[in-house]
Amino acid sequence: MLRVAELIRHAAAQLLARGEVADPVLDGHVVTVPKVKMSPDLKLATLYVMPLGGKDAKDVIAALERNKKFMRGEIAHRINLKFAPDLRFRIDDSFDNAARIDALLNSPKVAQDLDRPEDGAEDEH
Numbered sequence: 001m002l003r004v005a006e007l008i009r010h011a012a013a014q015l016l017a018r019g020e021v022a023d024p025v026l027d028g029h030v031v032t033v034p035k036v037k038m039s040p041d042l043k044l045a046t047l048y049v050m051p052l053g054g055k056d057a058k059d060v061i062a063a064l065e066r067n068k069k070f071m072r073g074e075i076a077h078r079i080n081l082k083f084a085p086d087l088r089f090r091i092d093d094s095f096d097n098a099a100r101i102d103a104l105l106n107s108p109k110v111a112q113d114l115d116r117p118e119d120g121a122e123d124e125h
Helices: 002-017 056-065 068-078 093-105 108-115
Strands: 031-039 044-051 085-090
Touching: 002 031, 002 044, 002 068, 044 056, 056 085, 068 085, 085 093
Parallel strands: 044 085
Antiparallel strands: 031 044
């Protein structure tokens, strides 16, 4: 599953990077494909995508949905699978989650807790 997901991710990223998907919305955006998840039977691929800067994410997803049939055919030609999986597109929120965690770790409240020594943890030599 992981190998197939990586092959699909690579093929989809190439299609989008080279501008092979003819859509005015996609022409105006740089779209990355950081992750692909496959169903256990390899018949459904969920592509997690992110437009550069996170702008117009809903428009980009709509454009990808419109071009799903073309992309499925191109991906099937590029990777050698018995069946081409159906494609499903989702926004990759891992960048938002990472930013939120960084903000929490850098917050003054957490910094205050890190600066304060724990009770009983001081050396008693």
